[in-house]
Amino acid sequence: xxxxxxxxxxxxxxxxxxxxxxxxxxxxxxxxxxxxxxxxxxxxxxxxxxxxxxxxxxxxxxxxxxxxxxxxxxxxxxxxxxxxxxxxxxxxxxxxxxxxxxxxxxxxxxxxxxxxxxxxxxxxxxxxxxxxxxxxxxxxxxxxxxxxxxxxxxxxxxxxxxxxxxxxxxxxxxxxxxxxxxxxxxxxxxxxxxxxxxxxxxxxxxxxxxxxxxxxxxxxxxxxxxxxxxxxxxxxxxxxxxxxxxxxxxxxxxxxxxxxxxxxxxxxxxxxxxxxxxxxxxxxxxxxxxxxxxxxxxxxxxxxxxxxxxxxxxxxxxxxxxxxxxxxxxx
Numbered sequence: 001x002x003x004x005x006x007x008x009x010x011x012x013x014x015x016x017x018x019x020x021x022x023x024x025x026x027x028x029x030x031x032x033x034x035x036x037x038x039x040x041x042x043x044x045x046x047x048x049x050x051x052x053x054x055x056x057x058x059x060x061x062x063x064x065x066x067x068x069x070x071x072x073x074x075x076x077x078x079x080x081x082x083x084x085x086x087x088x089x090x091x092x093x094x095x096x097x098x099x100x101x102x103x104x105x106x107x108x109x110x111x112x113x114x115x116x117x118x119x120x121x122x123x124x125x126x127x128x129x130x131x132x133x134x135x136x137x138x139x140x141x142x143x144x145x146x147x148x149x150x151x152x153x154x155x156x157x158x159x160x161x162x163x164x165x166x167x168x169x170x171x172x173x174x175x176x177x178x179x180x181x182x183x184x185x186x187x188x189x190x191x192x193x194x195x196x197x198x199x200x201x202x203x204x205x206x207x208x209x210x211x212x213x214x215x216x217x218x219x220x221x222x223x224x225x226x227x228x229x230x231x232x233x234x235x236x237x238x239x240x241x242x243x244x245x246x247x248x249x250x251x252x253x254x255x256x257x258x259x260x261x262x263x264x265x266x267x268x269x270x271x272x273x274x275x276x277x278x279x280x281x282x283x284x285x286x287x288x289x290x291x292x293x294x295x296x297x298x299x300x301x302x303x304x305x306x307x308x309x310x311x312x313x314x315x316x317x318x319x320x321x322x323x324x325x326x327x328x329x330x331x
Contacts, residue, residue: 030301030308032148033058034092036272037297038067038201038241041101042078043276044085046295050275050314051089057312058299061092062148067241067272068099068156068201070135074128075105079135095145096136098156099201099242100170103128106162125163142178144185150302151189152197155182161221172202172220179222183229186236193329195235195307197300203240204230208271209251210243214285230267231258234328237268237307239298244274245287247296247311253323268325270309273297296320305330 035054040047054061071078086094105128106120115121133139145152158175161168182198189196202219203211204227210216219242220226230236238256246252249271257266273296282288295315301308305327311320 028303030303032062032150033299033301034061034063034065034147034150034152035297035299036065036067036197036199036239036270037275038272039069039099039101039244039274039276040066040071040082041069041276042072042081044081046275046315047082048085048088050295050297051086051091053312053314053317054297054299055090062150063092063095063145063152065095065145065147065152065154065197065199065239066097067199067239068097069101069241069276070096070099072101073104073108073111074102074131075111076131076134077111079131083135092147093145095143095147095152095154095199096132097154097199097201098132098136098141100157102132103160103170119162125160128160140178142181147197148302149194150197151185151194152199153182153185154199156201170202171218172222174222174226179225179229186229186233190233190235190329195237195302195327195329196233198230198236198238200238200240202242203271204238204256204269207238207254207256207269208240208243209245209249210271210279210281210287213281213287215287216243227256227258228261231256231261231263233267234263234265235267237270237309237325239270239272241272241274243271243287244277244279244294245271246278246280246290246294247271247273247298247313247320249280252311252321253309268307270298273311275314303327 106123107116109115141156143154157172159173161171205217252271255266256269278290278294279287293315299310307325310322
């Protein structure tokens with residue numbers, strides 16, 4: 001079974017680098033801590049496990065960023081199930097990014113009947129965005145949040161491309177308004193000497209794990225433009241999901257250098273792991289599931305002079321690794 005079939009089937013069934021044992025810097029408290037996860041996709045049991053683990057390990061968390069694929073398909077009742085699980089747990093404020101699974105209702109005739117041959121089965125593109133906006137309590141895909149004074153910017157597609165071009169499906173399209181907003185916010189926070197956390201579902205090509213695989217090379221229709229914008233800033237951190245690739249891989253964190261941006265060090269890019277099902281390279285240009293229980297995410301700690309990013313196995317209740325990233329503009 002390939003990955004697309006696996007995920008569609010499970011939608012119904014479910015309704016500077018590393019240290020092996022990370023430790024916080026002794027005697028020094030970060031200015032703020034928050035968490036980043038992605039790809040819940042209806043796996044509410046693992047989502048609950050992750051929420052409980054984050055509460056134990058990061059009780060004073062300033063926020064939680066979710067990098068898309070909140071639901072398996074984007075039905076309103078699936079968003080309601082996420083809210084119901086959240087209501088069982090104490091948690092900080094949440095910054096939601098949109099993912100491709102938020103647009104999968106049109107593949108179904110009804111919640112029990114997969115019908116891709118009759119896509120979109122009466123579902124309008126506008127209704128899919130309305131469902132996300134209602135859930136996220138805002139009226140744009142892009143948004144800005146502050147986690148303990150640290151800016152967190154969510155970005156994402158503003159079109160589900162199969163409605164506009166039958167040769168396309170999950171590719172990401174950003175409007176001129178979103179690009180302008182992002183450019184202004186990055187410049188604003190650079191003037192204030194703040195690191196910026198950008199949350200997006202799809203990974204940019206040639207960055208973290210999986211993005212040299214043919215499956216993930218063309219996720220963005222405007223990849224070069226987005227890279228050229230982010231690549232100007234040494235202290236902009238990009239967190240991406242979508243691949244579900246294992247945080248145990250060596251390239252879970254990279255610095256992406258963009259030629260022509262006058263930033264030879266590049267900007268940090270971090271894989272977020274996944275709540276639902278892990279994947280990794282199969283050695284043949286594709287991917288294969290990670291055996292065993294898989295439930296991963298990140299804890300981010302911001303200090304005056306550095307950011308520490310810690311990869312967590314929520315299922316095992318164990319730290320996997322961490323990276324310390326010096327800041328060029330001290331807070």
